[in-house]
Every structure is written in C-alpha cells, then in structure tokens.
Amino acid sequence: MARELKVLGALDAAKTQWYHFTAIVIAGMGFFTDAYDLFSISLVTKLLGRIYYFDPSSAAPGSLPPNVSAAVNGVAFCGTLAGQLFFGWLGDKMGRKKVYGMTLMIMVLCCVASGLSFGSTPNSVMATLCFFRFWLGFGIGGDYPLSATIMSEYANKRTRGAFIAAVFAMQGFGNLTGGVVAIIVSAAFKERFDAPAYRDDRAGSTVPQADYVWRIVLMFGAVPALLTYYWRMKMPETARYTALVAKNAKLATSDMARVLNVELVSDEPEQPLPVGHGDREQFGLFSKEFVRRHGRHLLGTTVCWFVLDIAFYSQNLFQKDIYTAVEWLPRADTMNALQEMFKISRAQTLVALCGTIPGYWFTVFLIDVVGRFAIQLGGFFFMTAFMLGLAVPYHHWTTPGNHVGFVVMFSLTFFFANFGPNSTTFIVPAEIFPARLRSTCHGISAAAGKAGAIVGSFGFLYAAQSTDSTKTDAGYPPGIGVRNSLFVLAGCNVVGFLFTFLVPEPNGKSLEELSGENEVDDAPEDASSAAAGEDRSTPAPDV
Numbered sequence: 001m002a003r004e005l006k007v008l009g010a011l012d013a014a015k016t017q018w019y020h021f022t023a024i025v026i027a028g029m030g031f032f033t034d035a036y037d038l039f040s041i042s043l044v045t046k047l048l049g050r051i052y053y054f055d056p057s058s059a060a061p062g063s064l065p066p067n068v069s070a071a072v073n074g075v076a077f078c079g080t081l082a083g084q085l086f087f088g089w090l091g092d093k094m095g096r097k098k099v100y101g102m103t104l105m106i107m108v109l110c111c112v113a114s115g116l117s118f119g120s121t122p123n124s125v126m127a128t129l130c131f132f133r134f135w136l137g138f139g140i141g142g143d144y145p146l147s148a149t150i151m152s153e154y155a156n157k158r159t160r161g162a163f164i165a166a167v168f169a170m171q172g173f174g175n176l177t178g179g180v181v182a183i184i185v186s187a188a189f190k191e192r193f194d195a196p197a198y199r200d201d202r203a204g205s206t207v208p209q210a211d212y213v214w215r216i217v218l219m220f221g222a223v224p225a226l227l228t229y230y231w232r233m234k235m236p237e238t239a240r241y242t243a244l245v246a247k248n249a250k251l252a253t254s255d256m257a258r259v260l261n262v263e264l265v266s267d268e269p270e271q272p273l274p275v276g277h278g279d280r281e282q283f284g285l286f287s288k289e290f291v292r293r294h295g296r297h298l299l300g301t302t303v304c305w306f307v308l309d310i311a312f313y314s315q316n317l318f319q320k321d322i323y324t325a326v327e328w329l330p331r332a333d334t335m336n337a338l339q340e341m342f343k344i345s346r347a348q349t350l351v352a353l354c355g356t357i358p359g360y361w362f363t364v365f366l367i368d369v370v371g372r373f374a375i376q377l378g379g380f381f382f383m384t385a386f387m388l389g390l391a392v393p394y395h396h397w398t399t400p401g402n403h404v405g406f407v408v409m410f411s412l413t414f415f416f417a418n419f420g421p422n423s424t425t426f427i428v429p430a431e432i433f434p435a436r437l438r439s440t441c442h443g444i445s446a447a448a449g450k451a452g453a454i455v456g457s458f459g460f461l462y463a464a465q466s467t468d469s470t471k472t473d474a475g476y477p478p479g480i481g482v483r484n485s486l487f488v489l490a491g492c493n494v495v496g497f498l499f500t501f502l503v504p505e506p507n508g509k510s511l512e513e514l515s516g517e518n519e520v521d522d523a524p525e526d527a528s529s530a531a532a533g534e535d536r537s538t539p540a541p542d543v
Contacts, residue, residue: 083141088443106139359418379420
C-alpha cells in the first residue's frame with residue numbers, strides 16, 4: 001500500500017496551515033447551527049404554553065401539556081437519530097462532499113418552516129411544528145458523521161484531536177447565541193409592550209405579538225447555515241476517501257495539492273484501481289472480521305455516547321425547570337410571558353458562558369496533550385461527583401440563600417461534560433474505524449447518543465413534572481423529582497466511565513494505524529496474484 005499512502009503520509013506530516021482553520025470554520029458552522037436549533041426550543045417552550053394553552057378561567061399561566069412538551073422537545077432528536085444513520089451510511093457510499101451540502105439545505109429550509117408553523121387549533125400548530133422539527137433534526141443528524149469524518153481525514157495526526165474538537169466546540173457558541181438571540185428578541189418586544197398602552201403584568205398575561213417572538217428565534221437558525229453553504233460546496237473530497245475508498249490516489253493527490261501547501265508528488269495511474277483490488281480485506285460492517293477487529297470499539301463508542309446524552313440533553317433541555325425548582329428563577333405565575341422568556345434565556349446564557357464554552361475549549365487545547373482516554377474518564381468521574389453533590393444535599397440547595405452554590409455546581413457538570421465525554425464521544429468514532437466504514441460507524445455511535453437524548457428528554461420531563469406536585473402534598477419538599485433525576489443521571493455517568501475502557505486511545509496515531517488498514521502490507525503473495533503478475537510488495541488499501 002506504500003504507493004497509495006504517499007498522499008496520506010504527506011497529510012499526516014503536514015504543518016498546520018490556513019486551510020485547516022478554514023475547514024474548521026466551514027464544518028463548525030454546521031455544528032453552530034445544530035446546537036442553536038436543538039437547544040433554542042427549550043427557550044421558547046414556556047412561551048408556547050402561554051400562547052396556545054392559556055386557560056382564561058384559571059389564574060395560573062398556560063403551559064404545554066406533558067405529552068405535547070415531550071413531543072416538541074424530543075421530536076428533533078428522533079429526526080437526528082434517523083439522519084445520523086442514513087447520512088452516515090450515504091457518506092461512505094457516495095463520498096463525504098456529495099452528501100455534505102444536502103444536510104445543510106435541509107436545515108435551512110426546515111428552520112424557516114419551523115418558524116412558519118401553522119394551524120387553526122393549538123394542537124395543529126404544535127403538530128406542524130413537530131413535523132418540521134423532525135426534518136430539521138434529520139438534516140442536523142447528517143452533520144454529525146460527515147463533519148467529524150471530513151475533519152479527521154483532512155487533519156494531520158499531531159493536531160487531529162484539536163481540529164475535530166474545535167469543530168464540535170462550535171456547539172457551545174451555538175448554544176450561547178440561542179440564548180443571546182432570545183434575550184434580544186424578548187427584550188425588544190418587552191420594551192415595546194411595556195409602554196402604558198400595552199402594559200399588562202398580570203400573571204399569565206401574554207400580548208398577542210408574543211407569537212412573533214418564538215418564530216423569530218427559531219427561524220434565525222437558518223442564517224449561519226445559509227452563509228456557509230457556498231464554502232461547503234467548494235471543499236474537495238477528502239484524500240482518504242478518494243484514495244482508500246474510491247481507490248484513486250492520483251485524484252487524491254491533485255485535490256489536496258489545490259488546498260494544502262505541502263509537497264505532494266504522485267506516480268499513481270490516472271484511473272482508479274480495479275474494483276477487485278484488495279478484495280480479500282473487504283470485510284463488511286458486522287461481519288465476523290469486523291466484530292473481531294472493531295466490535296468492542298463500536299460497543300464502547302455507542303454505549304458511552306448513549307449514557308452521556310441521557311445526562312447532557314436532560315440538563316440542557318430542562319435546566320429552566322431545575323432553576324425554577326431551586327428558586328433561582330421566579331415562579332411563572334409571578335411574571336408575564338415575555339418577562340419569563342427573558343429571564344430563562346438570561347439564566348441559560350450565563351451557564352453556557354461560564355460552564356459550557358470553557359469546557360469545549362479546554363478539550364481543544366489539551367486533547368492532543370493528555371489524550372482522549374484520560375479526558376473522557378475524568379469527565380465522567382467529575383460529572384458523577386457533582387451530580388451526587390447536588391442530589392444528596394438537595395434540600396440544602398433549595399433553601400433560600402444557597403441558590404448561587406447550586407448554580408455553580410450545576411455549571412461545573414456542564415464544564416466537565418464538555419471537557420470530557422461530550423467532546424470525546426464525538427471525536428473518537430471518527431478516528432478508529434476503516435475509511436470505507438468510518439462515516440457509517442460514526443453515524444451509528446451518534447445515533448446511540450440521540451437515543452439517549454430521547455430517553456433523557458422524555459424521561460426527565462415526566463420525572464420532573466409528574467412527581468413534584470403530587471409528592472409535595474404528601475409531605476415531600478418541592479422538586480423531589482429533580483433530585484431523583486440527578487441520581488439517575490449520576491448512574492448513567494458511572495456506566496459511561498466503565499465502558500470507556502473498551503475504546504482505544506487514538507492520540508498521536510495515523511488513521512490507518514488505528515483502523516488497521518495497513519495490515520495487508522505484510523501479507524504473503526498468493527498464487528492468483530503471482531499468476532497475474534501483480535506486485536504484492538505494495539498491496540492494495542484495505543477497502
């Protein structure tokens with residue numbers, strides 16, 4: 001395989017240069033949009049309840065019924081799971097670049113459509129919103145395996161972890177931007193309708209124009225995705241896909257010479273290698289050979305991502321309920337609708353700024369120094385410790401005067417999620433599987449994560465909503481459902497800690513070393529190859 005690996009060796013040894021940063025921004029803006037779209041819904045769900053489910057005969061403000069709230073929050077994850085599996089498989093069949101633009105356009109169209117959700121009844125509006133958010137999630141799902149795979153295949157082996165982590169870190173800025181946009185829009189409408197002619201501070205009051213607020217917030221997610229579409233289409237196919245899957249090392253060399261300032265010399269033939277070249281290494285997904293080589297790796301990446309996302313998305317989507325339970329945020333019946341949205345957005349933005357974003361960038365700066373394994377283990381350990389630190393003395397944190405301590409510890413769980421398994425579960429599956437299965441395996445791992453997000457979004461909702469009110473009457477303090485949920489999430493982190501030991505450490509190794517694609521180099525010459533006059537001193541790539 002020495003001949004085919006010339007361009008790949010040059011990529012592994014290439015110095016960090018401007019195109020690497022360009023690729024990070026192009027791929028990262030997809031994740032910026034992903035995070036904005038997935039988490040902005042949590043900022044507007046309270047407002048949706050007030051607008052569409054307000055009961056004039058009740059003194060309490062309106063709220064989404066539990067089943068409607070679960071659907072609105074969780075349906076995008078169902079779409080994301082499907083998109084990760086489908087586009088992950090398609091990225092290996094058609095190539096990374098050909099599929100990359102499709103996902104972005106789906107996201108743009110569905111962002112706009114979500115904001116234009118229509119219907120003659122509250123339930124029909126919510127059904128329309130859920131329909132468009134499912135397909136929005138489908139496009140978002142494709143971004144996971146494709147962005148990770150593209151960045152890993154462009155990067156050199158010394159800084160590959162940091163490059164992939166930097167793409168994923170754009171999630172933090174998307175999360176932050178969602179909060180900032182919600183603050184600006186809600187404040188603008190609040191200022192306009194705080195005028196004496198419009199002012200209404202009654203509990204549960206909602207001015208009719210508030211219906212524009214949630215629509216604007218959701219539609220804004222189309223802007224960053226649309227801005228990067230042109231540059232995505234200009235990116236060449238990755239050299240590793242072209243050389244190892246399409247089997248055209250000459251074209252791979254030509255593509256990389258256009259964008260990277262490295263010395264690339266190739267004496268490869270212009271035409272792709274014959275389809276049967278290297279067939280004895282053509283083991284398929286879930287074949288016995290795949291299970292022998294990579295089965296435990298795939299088990300480790302899927303289980304770790306699954307349990308991580310139960311905890312991570314539960315925290316993100318329902319942190320507003322947690323803040324209310326510990327009385328950091330006022331009760332809904334003390335604010336009008338726009339005031340409530342403003343305060344929720346401000347609280348979530350503060351946590352994103354102080355805990356979420358620093359965690360991502362600690363990973364970027366340290367992952368190629370301490371390695372993926374140590375960061376993932378440490379993240380799961382400290383997430384467990386801080387969640388137990390919140391859950392065991394939960395009644396202490398809910399007493400007046402202790403709310404600041406609760407918020408600080410809660411922010412630290414976000415920090416160690418992102419300086420930990422939330423980043424590494426995204427990075428490692430893009431490094432340890434063969435090129436022809438890399439996008440598919442990453443998609444499977446990511447889909448397991450979204451299955452965890454679905455469990456978290458539906459399960460935590462019922463735990464937090466269905467138990468608090470009923471058990472308070474029985475003598476239990478408010479928020480007992482939140483406390484039990486924190487214990488469950490801590491248990492999920494323990495499972496992730498243990499399954500981390502199934503995943504290899506990719507730090508400092510080339511993708512071909514990790515995937516075993518260069519193992520055919522030492523294979524003996526077989527009779528059919530000798531008869532055909534084939535030169536087995538440079539075996540075909542493992543594709």
